[in-house]
Amino acid sequence: MDAETRVPILRDVDVVTARQSGRALGASLGFGAADLTLIATAISELARNIVDYAGRGEIVLAIAEERGRRVLVVVARDDGPGIPDVGLALQDGWSSGRGLGLGLPGARRMVDEFEIDTAPGRGTTVTLKKWLPEGR
Amino acid sequence: MDAETRVPILRDVDVVTARQSGRALGASLGFGAADLTLIATAISELARNIVDYAGRGEIVLAIAEERGRRVLVVVARDDGPGIPDVGLALQDGWSSGRGLGLGLPGARRMVDEFEIDTAPGRGTTVTLKKWLPEGR
Amino acid sequence: MRVPVLKQGACLVAVFQPGLTDAELLALREDLSVRVGEHRARGVVLDVTALDLIDSFGARTLRGIALALRLRGAETVLVGIQPDVAFAMAQLGLTLEGVDTALDLEEGTALLSRRLAARRHNGR
Amino acid sequence: MRVPVLKQGACLVAVFQPGLTDAELLALREDLSVRVGEHRARGVVLDVTALDLIDSFGARTLRGIALALRLRGAETVLVGIQPDVAFAMAQLGLTLEGVDTALDLEEGTALLSRRLAARRHNGR
Ligand SMILES: Nc1ncnc2c1ncn2[C@@H]1O[C@H](COP(=O)(O)OP(=O)(O)O)[C@@H](O)[C@H]1O
Ligand SMILES: Nc1ncnc2c1ncn2[C@@H]1O[C@H](COP(=O)(O)OP(=O)(O)O)[C@@H](O)[C@H]1O
Numbered sequence: 001m002d003a004e005t006r007v008p009i010l011r012d013v014d015v016v017t018a019r020q021s022g023r024a025l026g027a028s029l030g031f032g033a034a035d036l037t038l039i040a041t042a043i044s045e046l047a048r049n050i051v052d053y054a055g056r057g058e059i060v061l062a063i064a065e066e067r068g069r070r071v072l073v074v075v076a077r078d079d080g081p082g083i084p085d086v087g088l089a090l091q092d093g094w095s096s097g098r099g100l101g102l103g104l105p106g107a108r109r110m111v112d113e114f115e116i117d118t119a120p121g122r123g124t125t126v127t128l129k130k131w132l133p134e135g136r
Numbered sequence: 137m138d139a140e141t142r143v144p145i146l147r148d149v150d151v152v153t154a155r156q157s158g159r160a161l162g163a164s165l166g167f168g169a170a171d172l173t174l175i176a177t178a179i180s181e182l183a184r185n186i187v188d189y190a191g192r193g194e195i196v197l198a199i200a201e202e203r204g205r206r207v208l209v210v211v212a213r214d215d216g217p218g219i220p221d222v223g224l225a226l227q228d229g230w231s232s233g234r235g236l237g238l239g240l241p242g243a244r245r246m247v248d249e250f251e252i253d254t255a256p257g258r259g260t261t262v263t264l265k266k267w268l269p270e271g272r
Numbered sequence: 273m274r275v276p277v278l279k280q281g282a283c284l285v286a287v288f289q290p291g292l293t294d295a296e297l298l299a300l301r302e303d304l305s306v307r308v309g310e311h312r313a314r315g316v317v318l319d320v321t322a323l324d325l326i327d328s329f330g331a332r333t334l335r336g337i338a339l340a341l342r343l344r345g346a347e348t349v350l351v352g353i354q355p356d357v358a359f360a361m362a363q364l365g366l367t368l369e370g371v372d373t374a375l376d377l378e379e380g381t382a383l384l385s386r387r388l389a390a391r392r393h394n395g396r
Numbered sequence: 397m398r399v400p401v402l403k404q405g406a407c408l409v410a411v412f413q414p415g416l417t418d419a420e421l422l423a424l425r426e427d428l429s430v431r432v433g434e435h436r437a438r439g440v441v442l443d444v445t446a447l448d449l450i451d452s453f454g455a456r457t458l459r460g461i462a463l464a465l466r467l468r469g470a471e472t473v474l475v476g477i478q479p480d481v482a483f484a485m486a487q488l489g490l491t492l493e494g495v496d497t498a499l500d501l502e503e504g505t506a507l508l509s510r511r512l513a514a515r516r517h518n519g520r
Contacts (some may be wrong), residue, residue, distance in 0.1 A: 012418040018448065020415070034302065037449055038481040038487065044451040045488075048418075092489055100452045106488035109234045147365055148294040155325065156291070173325055173356040173364065181364075184294075190352040236328045242364035296416040305479035312499060334487040343482040343492065345475070372493060391496070391508070391516040 005061040007047075009078075015047040018059040024060050025129065026072050029132055038110040039072065040129055045103035045125055046076035052097065055079020070132040074111075079123040086116055137177040141197040143183075145214075151183040156197040161197050162208050165268055174246040175208065175266055181239035182212035182262050188233065190216020190260065209238040210247075222252055275300045275346050277307060284308065284346075285377065286288055290322050294329060308346045315384035319377055320386050321352030326376040331366040338371045347387050349373065349396035399424045401431060407439040407508055408432065408470075409501065414446050418453060423460045438515075439508035440465050444499050445476030455487045455490040462495045471511050473497065475504035 005025060007018040014119045019040040033100035043059060057078025064071045066073040082087045090108065095101035104126070113129035143154040143159060146182035162175045179195060186193035190266040193214025200207045219225045225245065231237035240262070244250040274296060276368040278285045284307060304316060313394060315316065320326065326334070349372040353361070361368075372387075374380035398420060398498035402409045407433060409423060428440060442458060444450065448459070462472040473496040477485070485492075 016415050016417055023448070034480045034483055037484045041449045041484045041488065042453050044453075046447060048451070048453055100456055100490070101491050102452045106452065106490075108483065109487050114233075146361045152291050152293055159324070170356045170359055173360045177360040177364065180325060180329075180343065184327070184329055236332055236366070238328045238365045242328065242366075245363050272354050301483065302479065305482055309479070309499060312503065314503075318432040336483070339491055340479075343477045343485055343497055344479065345477075345497045345503060354491040392510040393518070 001060070003040045004030055007061070009057050009059055010046050010055075012052060012125060013060060015044055015051060018047040020129035022059075022074060025063070026130070029072055031072070031130070033131060035130065035133075039074070042107040042110045042128055043074055043076075045107045046074070046128075049058045049103055050053075050078045050080070052099070052100060055090045056080075057123075064129075066129075069134070072130045074128040074130075074133070076126045076128075078125075082120045082122050082124055083116075083118045084120050086118060088090070090116070114115075141261075143187045143195045143197070145183050145193050145195055146191075150212045151180055151187060153208040154183040158195075158197055158208075158210060162266070165199060165206060165208055166237070167208070167266070168269060171269075175210070176200045178243040178264055179210055179212075181243045182210070182264075185212045185239055185260075187233070190214035192216075193230060193259075195220050200256065200265075203272070204259065208266045208268070210266075212262045213259070214261075217255045218260055219252075219254045220256050222254060224251060226252070240254070275303075277304065279313075280317075280381070281396050282313060282388070283317060283381065284311060284313045285317045285319055286329055288318070288320045288323050290324055292323070294333075301333065301340065303321070303346055304337060308315065308341060308344045311348050314388050316346050317346045317377060317380045317384065318350045319349060319352050319380070320347065320357075321354070321376065323352075323357065324354075326353065326357055326361055326366070328364060328366060329366075331338055331361065331368055335368055336369050347384055349374070349380045349383050358362050397473065398466050401428065403435055403437075404441075404505070405442060406437060407505065408435060408437045408514065409441045409443055412444045413441070413446050414448055416447070418457075421457050425457065425460045425464065429464055429468055430459060431500055432465060432468045432473075437470050438468050440472045441501060441504045441508065442472065442474045443476050443504070444474060445478070445500065447476075447481065448478075449479055449483055450477070450490070451480065452488060452490060455488075459492055459495050471508055471515075472494075475500050475508055
């Protein structure tokens with residue numbers, strides 16, 4: 001993996017910083033405008049979840065090469081309370097709070113690969129991968 | 137079994153070719169318009185799954201005779217990652233990716249017989265059979 | 273094979289062709305969203321009369337197009353789903369929730385005109 | 397970074413700036429509700445042309461603003477959602493149900509004027 005960008009997430013301005021960093025890194029890789037908006041939106045959802053549910057955490061952005069193709073990798077990580085029922089949290093419309101419950105399932109739809117690792121008391125790590133379209 | 141038609145599946149145009157071949161073969165057998173649309177739609181779902189989840193594979197179309205009746209047989213085969221939990225994959229609305237999760241359960245509802253053979257690392261083979269209504 | 277988009281008064285009409293690939297459908301999504309701005313269109317008709325099937329990818333993408341166009345300020349109506357296609361979609365469990373549908377281009381255009389007239393008068 | 401609110405005839409226009417934080421968006425909600433009273437505004441345009449994304453918090457808050465302003469007697473229309481933003485919102489499943497949308501400030505202002513004229517006639 002190449003160099004990483006780490007954005008500490010503590011409050012709402014960090015959500016803005018994280019998504020802007022993701023957009024910038026994606027643009028430098030060569031993603032088109034529509035994909036950049038998807039990437040930034042997915043990051044925004046994950047970063048806000050950190051603020052809302054874990055209080056603090058970080059977003060790590062990196063570029064990787066897999067099977068000969070370039071990939072933008074977003075890791076959202078926190079040591080918060082974790083998610084007791086991941087299946088439920090990934091359902092459209094399920095929120096434990098006041099949210100619309102579309103952040104996690106929506107972020108999943110916006111990328112090519114989505115992984116979530118969480119357990120009560122063990123924090124939450126969400127990894128997104130977006131493959132650069134061929135010929136870029 | 138009579139002659140077979142094999143359609144290699146690599147990308148989105150192959151999905152169109154596969155379903156058009158299925159429709160043509162079904163029409164030559166004597167299926168009515170409503171059944172032809174069900175056959176073509178089921179093939180479309182299986183072919184797209186090959187592109188999305190396995191990267192490459194094939195659709196084999198054949199006419200068979202079983203218990204004195206003519207049957208259209210569709211085999212969708214790939215050497216992709218396989219499906220870890222088939223029960224889950226056959227549930228309406230379950231998708232590991234961005235899909236609606238209706239392809240496999242929907243295809244199953246559209247035909248008379250449905251068989252799936254898959255395991256992690258061993259690829260996936262789905263077999264559909266549609267019986268020609270009697271008197272055709 | 274592309275999807276011709278015609279201008280009809282304040283509306284755009286996208287005429288789907290048989291044998292449409294996934295990539296072409298995705299391209300249409302971008303195209304319509306931009307054209308609604310260029311033509312200042314208030315309504316869009318998605319005419320799928322020529323499609324011999326709509327599978328789950330097709331339905332998901334059509335719904336996405338309709339939702340996105342509404343956010344761009346254009347009412348959207350899907351017309352021309354053939355009886356056999358509708359039957360197969362129902363078997364799959366595809367509902368096109370939140371998308372307006374009409375029998376054919378004529379009905380769809382009429383629905384849009386009423387919708388746009390009403391929009392001028394009352395809030396939603 | 398705040399959201400400038402301009403007065404335009406009987407309407408208010410809130411011009412969203414890129415990089416808006418959640419707290420600023422929530423502050424706008426309060427602000428607009430108060431100003432509608434001060435200016436006796438009958439209509440409000442929320443102009444989001446400059447936003448490079450609207451996530452689920454943004455959509456929920458914008459919808460809340462529109463619904464609250466309606467209760468304060470002002471018709472509200474959201475204008476300027478860009479094509480890529482509309483596409484990402486559709487992917488998320490954000491529909492902004494019950495909120496009027498228009499292409500841009502011009503279309504939005506025109507929609508509001510017609511709406512307000514109709515309101516005068518129908519005695520709403
Ligand atoms: N980082 C996290 N830590 C703990 N719980 C989380 C985290 N992210 C999401 N969740 C849980 O998953 C649920 C669904 O999240 P999401 O789909 O983003 O919707 P929303 O944030 O609108 O509720 C949240 O309501 C919350 O209970
Ligand atoms: N050929 C395949 N190879 C590997 N996994 C598959 C294959 N076909 C289906 N799957 C798995 O089964 C799930 C359900 O498939 P399906 O019902 O067609 O819905 P969708 O494709 O919309 O997700 C997929 O999300 C995927 O995880």
